[in-house]
Amino acid sequence: MSCLDTIADYGLRSIGIGAKLLPRTDFTLCQQFTLIGSGLIWNVYFAVLALAFGFFLANALALARIAHSPFIRKPAEWFVFVFRGSPLFIQFFLAYELLVLLPRSGVQLLGLTIETSWLTRAWAGALIVLFLNTAAYSAEIFYGALQSIPKGDLEAAEAYGLTGWKKFTRVQWPTMLRLAWPSYTNEAIFMLQSTTLVFFSGFPAFSQMGDALYYANYFADKTFNPFIPYPIIAFYFVVLTLILIWGFSQVNRYLNRHLPQNTQSRIRLRPQLLR
Amino acid sequence: MFAICADPKTLEGLTWLGCYLTSGKHLDFYMSFVTVLALLAVTAPAAMLLGFGGAMASRARLAPLRWIGKGYSAMVRGVPDIVYFMFFVIALDQGIEYVRSRFVCDDLSAPVFQGMEFHVCNAAKVPLATASPFTFQAYGFFLAVVTFAIVFGAFVTHVLSGAMQAVPRAQLETAEAYGMSQRQVFRRILVPQMWVYALPGLTNLWMVLIKATPLLFLLSVKDIVYYARELGGTKTSAYAYSHPDWRLYYFLGLLVFYLLMTKVSEIVLTRVSLRLSKGQATAAGEAQRRGLA
């Protein structure tokens, strides 16, 4: 079997397309590269969607944290504390254990039956956990950035007659984003890396469809040799990280486009805010 | 442990619970919290040392040394730590035994890797097969510390080399103007001054380190997650204390433990940060000066 056949069979195996069974004997390097690469689809899926949804919640949370009313501020603070203060590993486990407690037949709400069984599947349940988790971390970053907006910028905005919502959308929010972006890039990298925990604690793999680490584990288990599959997954993650850094630095250039060249904040990957 | 607990099957209610929670395995569970704390206490300084070495290497004039320092700090950033944990321990263990075998084995003619098997003579085994179970646990703990220290040392390298660059150039130039040599500048000015810049990053790393400890069971250390799983699982009458699936409660316990750890760390580190900012040319230091004035 040539390597192209292998790719045709296993390239999309992680989402259930291609060969039904995983290879069981005569493991080749090509098989390992293909299947582990196929598993990356899930890692990317989790990372991209969690970050995309989490971004909005994080903005809301950051605003709630600077609110004067304690009824808005306190819940946001607690939310951020619980999700930042506990390991993701344990969050996954608890989320799964709680989600399976939901009634199987669905929840009756206002006469409607809401299906709940899909929540225990990794694609939904784990995504929710990752979404809440990244929202909490990003909220902390945005909150920090909101507080470090230069006083002069705000005074200038007021001098131009900008107040309230307008001041926020035209001055505060863009500046916050610009200041937060380097740290937010780090958060994105760590979100990507955290996706490997999905099938590792709590959420079971369905029909042998799992993420990159799941397949690396499978090969390590079948070949009894951990020294090939794990370096492969490490390689894949380095590549993904580089792509991600490139994408985020493009956004960073856009956010900083109005500043003189020498004062632009370059994305320096300092692990200031990581999980 | 207690006399009344001699026959658990006859116990009921609170007595049962009391006996259950003080069974030998539960005492091991409580000890595993100490293991985790000890690991944190040992790993943090070890990672600091490695990170300091790495940061110094990445500033070195000698190019190969610089590459090592930079390569080291770049190593872990792109790869999830869990991937390292999956194969580091076996690799480390084999590495140590290989080196030892070069010194203590009489007959080195046999190949070390025979197919998939790893062979060294009995005298080179670490720990020796005759060692006590405690030695084996201690060795496992040691391997876990080294693995954690290597991974987190790379992060520390990154933070510290950033902090070294953040020390205002003027402070170093002043020192040079006083006639200090490069080494003296490094020792007397750069290193004492960089901590205030490194602290936010190090604070975060500490929090990350705490939150990485649930992965200890991957390094064959019997940690709190191992025991929570083991104790919480359904117990049939093959065990002295049988009960249904209680893992949820055990993991909720772990959640509380981690939240407490985070809270305590936050309080302590805020104090340290205040102390370090004293008299520094930073916003925080300025605020303190004004507050005092």
Add this chain to the structure above:
Amino acid sequence: MKKLLLITTLLAASAGFASAEVVRLATEGAYPPFNLINDKGEVGGFEREFGDEVCKRAALECTWSTNEWDSIIPNLQSGNYDVIVAGMSITDERKKVIDFTQDYYPPTPSAFVGATADADCKSGPVSAQVSTIQAAHVAESGMTLLEFPTPDETVAAVRNGEAVCVFADSDYLRPLVNESNGALTFVGEPVSIGGGVGMGVRQSDQELKGKLDAAITSMKADGTLNTMIEKYFGPEGLKY
């Protein structure tokens, strides 16, 4: 210190280890009644008693350790222990990398367990422990496989309705079914897959394998093994 040494020597002598060599045994500790960590925090179960008896007969001094199921074979090859005694079925796949002694527990059928006797396992999902022969069987027979890292979670999945059935060793499932107050029940006929359960050793350790084999043979011959099986698995346990 000297006193301590003396005591240990005495203990060793009294146990009859004249010229004993230390052999390290490893088990998973989460697969009752084969092996488990008892409430004192020690390795217990059928394999503990069996392993100790084998060592006694082979004049070996044995110590026990536990290892995650996932990495139990790589660590054997790496020399971290010498024998796996963990309810491991003898399969061709495993025989390629390690050697097995003769079986000390007969080829045991695996069984489906569901919430009701008429549960439709075929339509799945069926839960099984990751990287077991049972998981492979479920995948190969075209059922929807749901994989969990520990055997305990596979059964929990049936209880909470995530899986229709769990597929595992019938000996592991029987006590759980018996004590579930009707919440769990066997579904359909047991399936025979895999060989018996054997002790795993490195392929280069033929001498050790010979000693263990001899001890198992003698235990089978005088009926000790059957008595032990009866003790831990009850009357349903398979005998020699």
